[in-house]
Amino acid sequence: MRIDVLAALAAVSTSLLAIAPAFADDAPQPASSGSVIDQGMSMFDDGKLLATGGVSDLEGAGGGGLATWALTTGYGTRDGVGLDGHFTYIALPDYSLWTEGVAVGLWDRVELSYAHLTFDTEKVGAALGLGKDFEFDQDVVGAKVKIVGDAIYDQDSWLPQIAVGAQYKSTDHVDILHAVGAKSGDGTDFYVAATKLFLEESLLVDVTLRETKANQFGILGFGGDKNDSYSSEFEGSAAYLFSRDFALGGEFRTKPDNLGIAKENDAWDVFAAYFINKHVSVTLAYLNLGNIVIKDNQQGAYLSLQVGL
Amino acid sequence: MLRKLALAAVAALTISASSALADDALFHDLGGRDGIATIVDDATANFLADPRIKATFDNTNMDRFKTNLTDQLCVVAGGPCVYKGQSMHDAHKGLHLTNADFNALVEDLQAGMDKVGVSFATQNRLLARLAPMNRDVVTK
Numbered sequence: 001m002r003i004d005v006l007a008a009l010a011a012v013s014t015s016l017l018a019i020a021p022a023f024a025d026d027a028p029q030p031a032s033s034g035s036v037i038d039q040g041m042s043m044f045d046d047g048k049l050l051a052t053g054g055v056s057d058l059e060g061a062g063g064g065g066l067a068t069w070a071l072t073t074g075y076g077t078r079d080g081v082g083l084d085g086h087f088t089y090i091a092l093p094d095y096s097l098w099t100e101g102v103a104v105g106l107w108d109r110v111e112l113s114y115a116h117l118t119f120d121t122e123k124v125g126a127a128l129g130l131g132k133d134f135e136f137d138q139d140v141v142g143a144k145v146k147i148v149g150d151a152i153y154d155q156d157s158w159l160p161q162i163a164v165g166a167q168y169k170s171t172d173h174v175d176i177l178h179a180v181g182a183k184s185g186d187g188t189d190f191y192v193a194a195t196k197l198f199l200e201e202s203l204l205v206d207v208t209l210r211e212t213k214a215n216q217f218g219i220l221g222f223g224g225d226k227n228d229s230y231s232s233e234f235e236g237s238a239a240y241l242f243s244r245d246f247a248l249g250g251e252f253r254t255k256p257d258n259l260g261i262a263k264e265n266d267a268w269d270v271f272a273a274y275f276i277n278k279h280v281s282v283t284l285a286y287l288n289l290g291n292i293v294i295k296d297n298q299q300g301a302y303l304s305l306q307v308g309l
Numbered sequence: 310m311l312r313k314l315a316l317a318a319v320a321a322l323t324i325s326a327s328s329a330l331a332d333d334a335l336f337h338d339l340g341g342r343d344g345i346a347t348i349v350d351d352a353t354a355n356f357l358a359d360p361r362i363k364a365t366f367d368n369t370n371m372d373r374f375k376t377n378l379t380d381q382l383c384v385v386a387g388g389p390c391v392y393k394g395q396s397m398h399d400a401h402k403g404l405h406l407t408n409a410d411f412n413a414l415v416e417d418l419q420a421g422m423d424k425v426g427v428s429f430a431t432q433n434r435l436l437a438r439l440a441p442m443n444r445d446v447v448t449k
Binding site for chain 2: 152242
């Protein structure tokens with residue numbers, strides 16, 4: 001399974017990288033008054049500066065990897081729209097996680113996203129009697145609205161860009177989720193994110209507060225035998241920009257601990273993001289999710305590819 | 310007591326002296342007025358070659374534009390220049406520039422600074438002081 005997924009990702013990456021140079025130096029043309037298609041495509045104004053749309057996080061929203069940011073995904077300015085898709089693969093010692101999704105940014109104000117997470121239990125599935133490579137699938141539908149501030153332009157102010165959002169998550173195999181102690185197979189996270197680019201220091205910082213019941217991002221359901229109410233959780237990122245197309249950073253995210261069968265830990269990562277152009281970016285990370293059910297120290301590689309219009 | 314006050318005064322003077330030095334650090338890191346003039350030459354060539362924004366300069370006296378932009382960047386960077394041009398608001402009134410136009414100009418300026426060899430971190434120190442002008446420049 002893991003090999004298939006890696007091979008597929010490699011194939012997709014290779015083909016996209018092959019396309020990338022064709023995009024790389026296509027200076028955007030002035031909006032044409034020609035066909036309907038031309039007019040439609042001019043909505044994708046590609047007007048934001050490189051990297052200022054962030055990348056696609058684990059849950060499909062514009063952000064880092066673990067943290068959802070206040071930035072609107074994509075490269076549409078307040079006069080345009082941006083559309084992107086992502087593929088992310090996480091190889092942990094005893095599990096693997098694959099997410100794919102699409103997101104649209106409208107007028108640099110509203111973001112709508114969808115992601116599908118597939119969590120492969122590999123050998124643990126067999127040990128738990130579920131069967132080897134037993135998979136949990138989760139859909140995440142997200143919406144985010146920028147409330148105030150501009151992370152990039154407001155360099156003369158301490159005010160960050162602030163956005164609020166919600167993510168509705170639904171996971172399958174509800175009977176199994178109930179068996180491990182989860183109260184529900186679906187739930188909604190609410191968050192407020194504050195993001196600021198400290199341009200003078202070439203540093204991007206995000207702080208996000210999330211109200212959630214999700215166990216392991218929702219892969220193990222919502223609420224639990226230990227706790228079935230919303231928890232206030234923190235997620236944050238800091239990234240240093242080494243150049244216009246390359247950033248190194250770290251992230252931290254706290255998670256609820258609702259299930260009696262296993263202690264859930266906080267997560268962190270260190271990442272490198274490379275923005276080949278406004279259409280293709282690649283993020284590599286070393287990710288630590290801590291304990292997941294019967295296995296401790298689930299740390300491994302995170303590889304994400306984002307492509308966009 | 311007097312001695313403490315004197316020490317405090319010396320400390321305050323030292324701090325203000327060092328901040329005065331720090332204030333024109335960016336000006337020096339950009340190569341002084343000559344360095345900035347070279348950046349402006351390269352950036353302006355980029356503006357005029359950029360299909361996204363070149364039409365903006367159709368009715369612009371480019372020599373005067375370059376002198377004004379050089380003086381402006383010099384002042385913004387803490388250098389000993391005098392900007393004699395219009396305010397940002399007046400200069401861009403009626404041009405109906407978009408955020409995308411503003412960013413196109415930033416990209417062209419970045420390319421100009423790349424060409425002269427200004428480091429990315431130094432570029433960002435300048436851009437951080439220019440970014441808020443977005444409010445006066447973008448009128449659409």
